Amino acid sequence: MSDRLCHPERSEGSRPAAGGTNPRRDLATAFARGKAFIPFVTAGDPDLETTEALVRAMAEAGADLIELGVPFSDPIAEGPVIEAADARALAGGATVDQLFDLVARLRADLDLPLVFMTYYNPIFAYGQDRFLDRAAEAGLDGLIVPDLPFEEKGDLLDACHARGLQLVSLIAPTSAERITAIAAEAEGFLYVVSSLGVTGVRTSLGEHVAEMVAQVRHVSDIPCAVGFGIATPDQARAMADVADGVIVGSAIVRLVAEHGRAAVPVVRQYVAQMKAAIRP
Amino acid sequence: MLPVTNPAGRFGRHGGQYIPETLMNAVIELEAAYLRYKDDPEFQAELSALLHDYAGRPSRLYFAAKTTAAWGGAKVYFKREDLNHTGSHKINNVLGQALLAQKMGKTRLIAETGAGQHGVATATAAALLGMECEVFMGKEDTERQALNVFRMELLGAQVHAVTTGTMTLKDAVNATMREWASRMADTHYCLGSVMGPHPFPVIVRDFQAVIGREIKAQLLEREGRLPDVVLACVGGGSNAMGTFHEFIGDPSVRLIGCEAAGRGVDTAETAATIATGRLGVFHGMKSYFCQDEYGQIAPVYSISAGLDYPGIGPEHAWLHDEGRAEYVPVTDAEAVAAFEFCSRTEGIIPAVESAHALAYAAQLAPTMGPDQIIVVTLSGRGDKDVAAIARYKGVDLYE
Numbered sequence: 204m205s206d207r208l209c210h211p212e213r214s215e216g217s218r219p220a221a222g223g224t225n226p227r228r229d230l231a232t233a234f235a236r237g238k239a240f241i242p243f244v245t246a247g248d249p250d251l252e253t254t255e256a257l258v259r260a261m262a263e264a265g266a267d268l269i270e271l272g273v274p275f276s277d278p279i280a281e282g283p284v285i286e287a288a289d290a291r292a293l294a295g296g297a298t299v300d301q302l303f304d305l306v307a308r309l310r311a312d313l314d315l316p317l318v319f320m321t322y323y324n325p326i327f328a329y330g331q332d333r334f335l336d337r338a339a340e341a342g343l344d345g346l347i348v349p350d351l352p353f354e355e356k357g358d359l360l361d362a363c364h365a366r367g368l369q370l371v372s373l374i375a376p377t378s379a380e381r382i383t384a385i386a387a388e389a390e391g392f393l394y395v396v397s398s399l400g401v402t403g404v405r406t407s408l409g410e411h412v413a414e415m416v417a418q419v420r421h422v423s424d425i426p427c428a429v430g431f432g433i434a435t436p437d438q439a440r441a442m443a444d445v446a447d448g449v450i451v452g453s454a455i456v457r458l459v460a461e462h463g464r465a466a467v468p469v470v471r472q473y474v475a476q477m478k479a480a481i482r483p
Numbered sequence: 484m485l486p487v488t489n490p491a492g493r494f495g496r497h498g499g500q501y502i503p504e505t506l507m508n509a510v511i512e513l514e515a516a517y518l519r520y521k522d523d524p525e526f527q528a529e530l531s532a533l534l535h536d537y538a539g540r541p542s543r544l545y546f547a548a549k550t551t552a553a554w555g556g557a558k559v560y561f562k563r564e565d566l567n568h569t570g571s572h573k574i575n576n577v578l579g580q581a582l583l584a585q586k587m588g589k590t591r592l593i594a595e596t597g598a599g600q601h602g603v604a605t606a607t608a609a610a611l612l613g614m615e616c617e618v619f620m621g622k623e624d625t626e627r628q629a630l631n632v633f634r635m636e637l638l639g640a641q642v643h644a645v646t647t648g649t650m651t652l653k654d655a656v657n658a659t660m661r662e663w664a665s666r667m668a669d670t671h672y673c674l675g676s677v678m679g680p681h682p683f684p685v686i687v688r689d690f691q692a693v694i695g696r697e698i699k700a701q702l703l704e705r706e707g708r709l710p711d712v713v714l715a716c717v718g719g720g721s722n723a724m725g726t727f728h729e730f731i732g733d734p735s736v737r738l739i740g741c742e743a744a745g746r747g748v749d750t751a752e753t754a755a756t757i758a759t760g761r762l763g764v765f766h767g768m769k770s771y772f773c774q775d776e777y778g779q780i781a782p783v784y785s786i787s788a789g790l791d792y793p794g795i796g797p798e799h800a801w802l803h804d805e806g807r808a809e810y811v812p813v814t815d816a817e818a819v820a821a822f823e824f825c826s827r828t829e830g831i832i833p834a835v836e837s838a839h840a841l842a843y844a845a846q847l848a849p850t851m852g853p854d855q856i857i858v859v860t861l862s863g864r865g866d867k868d869v870a871a872i873a874r875y876k877g878v879d880l881y882e
Contacts, residue, residue, distance in 0.1 A: 276779040277648065277765065279660050280503045286647060298777055323501060323764045328778025350501045350764070375505035377667070385504075396505060400665030 227367035228316040228344045230391030233268035234426035238481040239392075239448030240439075241428055242455050242474055243270040243320060245288035247297025249463050251305055257459070260471040262315055265478035267448065268392075270347065271306070272456075273299060273321035280349040282403025284453040288460060299325055299334070303341040310342030318345040318371065323359075331359065335366050345369035345391050353385050374419070375399075376411045386419040392426040393419060395446060397433065403453045405432030413445040436480030443481035451477060492681020495804055497797035500680040502767045506660070509667045514682040516587045521689065526586065533578045537611065538568045540575075540693065544701035544858070549828050557711065557851035559844065562698050562860040564722060565833060571863030572694060572722040573604035577673060579690035581608035584671035591615040591670040595659040597624055597652035597718065598789035598836065599631025600863055601675030606640035608673075616640035619658040621651040624788045631867055649782040652718070652792045656766055676719025677796035680767030684796050691725025698858055699729050706856060712737040712847065715860040716839040717810065718754070718790035720799045722862035727808060737809065739847075740799060741839040743785035744812035754783035756795040757803055757810035765793075770800040786815040786875060789836040789863075817842040819875055822865060834863035835872065 233239045242261045246254045258269055274292035278285060299321075306317060319338065326334045326348070338346070345368055351359060356370060363370045369391035374382050376399055386393060395416065397409040409429065416427045429442040430450030439449045458473060459466045492498045500510060520526040534540040543563040551559045564572035581592060592609045594616075596602030602618035609616035618635055622644040625632050635642050648654040656679075663672040677684045677691070695713070702710055713730060715723035717740035730736040742755040753759055753773075760771040765780060773781035773793040785791045795810075802808035818835055821842035826832045833841060837860070844859045851857070865872075873880040 277653065277657050279657050279766075280505075280664070282661075283647070290648075293779060324772075324774070324778040324780070326778075327764050328761070328774060328776065349503050350767075352500060352502060352504050352507050354507075355499055355501055373504045375503070375507075377505055377508045379508060381504075381507065399505060399667070401661045 227339070230268060230316050230318065230345050230369050230371065231426055233316050234392065234447050236267070238443040239267035239426070239428060240265060240474065240478045240481055241268045241270060241448055241450040242266050243272055243450065243452035244459065245272040245274055245285060245292050245456055246302050246305060247274055247292030247295055248288040248456070248459055249291060250295055251297060251301055253464050253466065255305055255308060256467045257470055258309055259313065260467050261474045262313055264471045264474035266315065266474055268316040268318065270318050270320045270450070270452070271302065272452070273302060273319050273325055275322045275325060278322060280401055282401040282453060284404070284457050284460070285402050288456045299329060303337045306341035306343050316344045317342070318347055319343060320347045320349070323348050323351050326359070331362055335362050335368060339366040339368060343368065345371055347371040347373070347394060349373065353381065374415060376415070382415060382418045383422050386423045386425060389423060389425050392428050392448070394450065395427050395429045397429050397431045397442065400431070402431055404434040404457070408432040408438065409442055412442060416446050436477055439477050440480045449481060492685070494798045494801035497768065497770045497800040498681055498684060499769050500767060501764045501769065502680045503664060505664045506667070509663065510680050510682065512587070516583060517682055517686050520583055520586055526582065530579055530582055533582070534575065534693065538574045538578060539566060541697045541701070542566050544698060544705070547829055550825070553828055554845055554848035556848040556853065557855040557857045558853065559848055560702065560710070560856065560858045561831070562694060562726065562858055564694060565831070565837070565861045565864035569600070569604045569607050570866065571600040571604065571834065572691060572725060573601045573675060574607065575693055575725065576675065576687050576690040576721060577601070577604040577608045580671065580673045580686065581605070581612050581614065584673070585612055585614070587671065589669055589671040591617070592673045593617050593619070593659055593662050593670055594673045594675060595652065595655035596620050596675065597655065597791055598787065598834070598867060599624070599628040599635070600789060600834070600867070602635050602640070602642070603631055603638070605673050606635040606638035609640060610638045617643065617662070619643045619645050619655045619662065621649070621655050622646050623650040624652065624655070627788050627871055628867055652788065653780065676721040677724040677798060678719040678766060678768060678794060684768070684798055687721050688724045688728055688798060691721050692728040694722065694725035694860060695727060695729030698726065702856070702858065708856070709733055709736055710858045711735070711851065711855045712739060712857045713860070714739045714741060714840045714844050714857065716741045716790060716836045716862060717795060717799060718743065718792045718836065719794070720796040722860055724796060724798060726860045727802070731807060738802065738807065739843065740808055740810045741813045741843045742810055743787050743790035743839055744814045745784040745786070747814055748812045752784035753812070754785040754791050754793065755812040756793065758812045760793070760795070768797045770797045771795055786818065786871065787835045787839065789834070790839065811843050813839040813842045815875070819872060821845055822868070822872060831861070832865035832869070833861050834865045835868040837861045837863055838865070
C-alpha cells in the first residue's frame with residue numbers, strides 16, 4: 204500500500220511558477236517520502252516572532268507540510284482551543300499583511316510546502332486577486348478554506364490556478380456520495396475530516412476514515428491526510444495506518460497557549476514524537 | 484423582478500452556501516425535504532391549523548387613530564405580530580420549521596437567540612411537538628433578557644450561555660452551527676431569521692410571508708387599496724422579509740427596513756449593516772456585513788438584542804442592490820422615544836426592535852397626505868424590554 208501512496212510521479216518537486224517570484228511546491232510532494240505529518244499553528248499567537256520560530260522548529264522536527272492559521276474573529280469550524288488562539292492573535296494585532304511578510308521571511312530558508320488555513324471572508328475583504336498575488340509572491344503554496352465547500356469553490360479555484368497555488372478540498376464523515384465528486388477534482392492532498400463537529404482534541408475518532416479513503420481510491424490516488432481530533436502518538440499511528448498523513452492543530456495550539464513564547468522547544472519535541480509515531 | 488432564487492440559492496450576487504463540508508449534506512437534505520413538503524396540501528393544512536388555533540393567526544391589522552392624529556399625515560396601521568402566541572412573529576417560522584423537522588424524522592431542535600424571542604418560540608414549538616430543545620444565547624443577552632432565559636427553561640428547553648466573542652447574537656449563531664456540525668442525524672437547526680446558508684433564507688421567508696399576505700388582504704377589505712408604505716425593523720430581517728414579500732411585485736408600495744444604528748452610524752457602536760457594512764461572506768451567506776478592512780467581523784451594538792447582529796439576510800441585500808427596498812438607520816434614542824410614544828399613545832408596549840420601525844414611521848408620516856397609508860409591522864411585544872428601557876433611562880428597577 205505504501206508504494207502506491209508515495210506518489211513517486213508527483214515527487215519530482217516544484218511545479219512552474221505562474222505568478223510570484225518563488226516556485227510553487229505541489230502539496231503532494233509532502234507525501235513523497237512516506238506518511239506525512241502536517242502541523243497547524245495559529246499565526247500571531249502569542250506573537251509573530253514566536254510563530255516564525257515555531258514554524259522553523261516544526262520543520263526541523265520533521266513536519267512535511269505546515270498549515271498557518273489566519274486568525275479570524277468567528278471561526279465557525281473551530282473548537283474552543285483554536286478560537287481562543289485566533290482571539291489572542293487578533294488582540295495582539297496580527298493582520299494578513301503581517302502574515303504575508305512572515306511567509307516571505309520563512310521562505311528565505313525553508314523549502315517545505317506552506318499553506319494558509321483561512322476562512323473566506325479575510326480573502327474576500329482583502330480582494331481575492333490581491334490576496335492571492337501577495338500569497339504567491341510571499342511563497343505560499345496553497346490554501347485551505349473551510350467555509351468554501353465544493354459548490355462554492357469555483358471562483359477562488361480559478362484564481363488560485365492562475366498563480367500556481369493549490370486549493371485543498373475537504374471531505375467529512377457526512378459527505379457520503381459527495382466524496383466521489385470532491386475527490387475527482389481535488390488537488391495537492393485531500394483533507395479528511397475524521398469525525399463530526401469542530402476542531403479539537405477527542406478521545407475517540409476516525410471510525411469512518413478507512414471507508415472514506417477507500418471511497419476516494421475509486422476515483423483518485425490523491426494523498427489523504429486526516430485531521431480533527433488527533434493529539435496522541437497512538438491516534439496518529441492509527442490514522443496514518445489508514446491514510447497517507449495526519450494533521451494536528453488543537454493539540455499544538457494548546458501547547459502554545461500553555462507555554463506562550465516558551466512553547467518552541469516543547470512543540471519541537473511534540474512534533475518529533477508524532478512524526479516518529481507515524482514514520483518509525 | 485420576481486423574488487426567487489436560482490438553483491445555487493442566490494439572490495443576485497448574494498446568498499449561497501458558505502459552510503463547512505460537514506454541514507453540506509444537512510442543508511441538502513433540508514432543501515429536499517422543504518421542496519417535498521412546501522406545497523404538500525396535508526403539510527400546509529397542518530401548519531395552517533397550528534397557526535390559526537395555536538398561534539392565534541391571523542394577527543390583527545389595527546388602525547392607530549391616535550398615532551395618525553399625533554403624527555399629522557398618512558393613515559397609520561399596525562400589523563399586530565405582538566399579539567401572536569409567545570409575543571412575536573418568530574412563532575410563524577418556528578411552527579413551520581418544527582413541523583418540517585418532525586416530518587424529516589428529527590427529534591431535537593437547536594436554535595440561536597438574541598432577544599430570546601426566537602428561543603422562546605422554538606422552546607414552545609418543541610414542547611408542543613414533543614421534541615428536545617437546546618437554545619444558544621450570548622451571555623450578555625442572557626443578562627439583558629434574564630426573564631426570557633427562565634421562560635425557555637419553563638418550557639423545557641436547555642439554555643446555553645455563549646461566552647465567546649462579543650457574547651451576543653452572532654456568537655450564538657456560531658455556537659449553534661458548531662453544535663449542528665457535531666450532531667445532525669436527529670437534530671434540526673431551527674434558524675431564526677432570513678439568513679445563513681441556502682435554503683434557510685428561502686424557508687424562513689416563506690414561513691414569514693403570511694405577515695404580508697394578511698396585510699394585503701386585511702387592508703384591501705378595509706380600505707379597498709394597497710398601502711403606500713410598509714415598514715419593519717431589520718436585524719437579520721425575518722419580520723421585514725415576511726412583511727415585504729407579498730408586495731415586491733407591487734411597485735407602488737414602498738418597502739422600508741429600519742436598521743439599528745445604536746449610538747449612531749458615525750460611531751463604532753452601531754449595528755446598521757446597510758449603512759455601514761460591506762459585501763462579505765459569513766454565517767454561510769454572501770451579503771453585507773459590518774467588518775474591518777481585513778474582513779474581521781465587527782463587534783456591533785444596539786440597545787435591542789434582537790437587532791444586534793453584524794449582517795443582514797441575502798434577499799434584503801439584493802432588494803437593496805436593486806433599489807426595490809430602502810434601508811434606514813434608527814438610533815437607540817429614537818427607538819426609545821418611539822417605544823414610549825407608542826406605549827402612552829396607543830396603550831401598546833412594542834418590542835424595542837419594533838420601536839425602530841415606529842421611529843422612522845414617525846418621521847415619514849407627517850411628510851405624507853391623509854389619503855395615504857402606512858403599515859408598520861409590530862414584530863413583537865415589549866414586556867421583555869421594560870427592564871432594559873428602565874436602565875436606559877437611569878431608573879433603578881427591582882426585577
